[in-house]
Amino acid sequence: MLTEALEDISVASSKVTDLPVIHIGMATCGLASGARPLLELIRKEVEKRQLNLRIIPTGCIGMCHNEPLVDVTMPGRYRVSYRNVKAMTLTQIFDAHFSKNDFAKKYATCQIPVEGAEPYEGLTLMADLPFFKGQVKIVTKRCGMIDPLSIADYVAMDGYKALRKVLTSMTPEQVVDEVTKSGLRGRGGGGFPTGLKWALTQKSPGPEKYVVCNADEGDPGAFMDRSVLEGDPHAVLEGMIIAAFAVGHAKQGYIYCRAEYPLAIKHLRKAIDDARAHNFLGENILGTDMSFDIEIKEGAGAYVCGEETALLASLMGERGMPWPKPPFPAQKGVWGKPSVINNVETLGNIGHILLNGGEWYASYGSEKTKGTKTFALTGSVKNSGLIEVPAGTPLREIIFSIGGGMVEKKIPFKAAQLGGPSGGCIPVDGLDTPVDFENVVAAGAIMGSGGIVVMDEAACIVDTAKFFLKFTQDESCGECTPCRVGSKIMLDILTRITDGKGQEGDLDELVRLSMYVKSNSLCGLGGAAPNPVLSTIRYFREEYEAHIRDKRCPGTVCNELIKYVVIEEDCTTCGLCEPVCPSGSVTWEKGEVAHIDLTTCIRCKACVDACKFRAII
Amino acid sequence: MAETKHVEVDLEDIEKICEEFENREGAVVQVLQKVQEKYGYVPGEALELVGEVLEIPKSKMYGVLTFYSQFYQEPRGKFILKVCVGTACHVRGAGLLVDKVREELHIEPGENTEDMLFTLEPVACLGSCALAPMAMVSGTAYGKLSADKMVSLIRQLEEETVHEEETV
CATH class of the missing domain: 1.20.1440.230 (NADH-ubiquinone oxidoreductase 51kDa subunit, iron-sulphur binding domain)
Structure with missing residues (x-):
């Protein structure tokens, strides 16, 4: 029964396939970049050319700045990745692969190895791109690689293997030991050792226990959990089932997910249904005496519900207000029973840790923060997206090597905001800070859940x-x-x-x-x-x-403190600024320097953007 | 802001929704979410009925309803313009998008247009920060917006509605 369930659905997704495969990034970032109409175009193109192939929608591979992303894998060849794909480029990509047995050199970003297949000549490997070079993908390993709606794809990439190992060969104590050995700490920002949390819940008396997944990712500027939920939902379920086993046969689990993530919720629902159908959830999981099921609870828009006790209050139908600890959830949680609450990314790591061992996980990272951490890299940085690096990677490497530096070459770096509303800003002098729990706190911010917003000199602190x-x-x-x-x-x-x-x-x-x-x-x-x-x-x-003191905003952001003026020496008297002004405050005569009337100026910045000579500041 | 017209609430519908969750007191948030899904908001009458069925005092029902920002006590527009004003969008000019909608539709954040077509709702973070500034309408995300693109989006939604009405 146990092995049957796994062998039943063995489809090789990353291995050599007989049919060509087209992967298209369909996570929220892909959809917002037009992946849906693009998918229609791909279907039409396939029909027109009468091709026999598989189209697989995937989650986020992290290169959000390059969406929509389309990958083409021909039988026996490496997977070729194309970025910012538009209708025009699509035809050329199809021509190259399906008519010329080649790849579209002009648009290809990189190639991804496929086991037993041949690489293309003259195309960089994904792992060699600067964006991926410093990254180590553990929790995001499958994101963007598999179809998140397919349990077969998940199983083909070692999915539910850890669960089988746990249920057949380990005791709850051994599972907790392995997690403790890994040094994994709460990835939601708290940094509490996960192994210890599990041990405390395990030791709490009583037959009724609960497992809760905190998917209420509320920090503005953070979308790590969304990417994992959308791109690899089964990994979170597997982590929860293992947690249920470890804390002493919890029967019920809850995923508390914020309602702003409709796609993540959709993927989770499908994953739960499929897991039930294959007996990874429900009664007598994989033929053992363990029973466990998971229910999704949607948040209703309250940031404080990311705090664990507030989350529990909300889960039980109360106003989401925190309660003073103790009692800790490990003692009194859902419905007053011992509960373990872990964040999405923490749970996503569990399967990998149990499959490869705690020591393997602890071999990554810094002295006190083991393993990897995902970050949502955004703001004025060139390559914004989702990254995963070993804990302790210096901020400079994250922003300038992986992130590719500033988006506007001429405007230098000013600060990086880490940890969202609970965090702080790190200035140029702090760029060499190793990003882990302790060092970032010493620098005045927090690592938090993983939002990094890069600000340039044009931002106002x-x-x-x-x-x-x-x-x-x-x-x-x-x-x-x-x-x-x-x-x-x-x-x-x-x-x-x-x-x-x-x-x-x-x-x-x-x-x-x-x-x-x-x-x-x-x-x-x-x-x-x-x-x-x-x-x-x-x-x-x-x-x-x-x-x-000076009533001046150096970043020219604070409206009341901005006084736009035309620099006479730089003005070429071209007049471009005059027609764009919505309030009629810019006056200009042919051959004359323009003038801005500050009494009527609404500080919309239209003239500044229109001026090609940077003569308005 | 437009005069609001409240919908009629049917006790049977409410009972059905409560039953879906086995009349559990702890499921009140989910019940209210279902009610809102049905009516587009939570009518006062519905709130009272849910309280009666689940045997929760009115004061507590009201407390729960007002705690969460996603519950609405008034009807809302056909299209909810969720303009993200999270950190990344903020530094890339989300404020200008909000201003543009206010100017274009003459509504303040949280208000509906008179024809009940649009509601402006600035939201904290939609989690697509790499495509900032962005907005979401009816579950569809629109990335890398500008004030002009925002206006074209509004026009497009208006046209779709006119077109729908013509075909009906």
């Missing part, structure tokens, strides 16, 4: 701090005063500063309030809310002072 504080202020559940009122007063001060009404002493007051809110809030949301403010004051005090 004060505005960014205000942005995050406004976010936490909106999302404060209102339960405790320091967070509810303290963050509001801080936001008022920041708003005053960006409106050009800042006063001497505002910075000291901000720091004082920050310390107060930090030490007196009930949960992590309030405790970390002042971090963006504190870290920016620490590194960019001068920029705050420019706003307060």
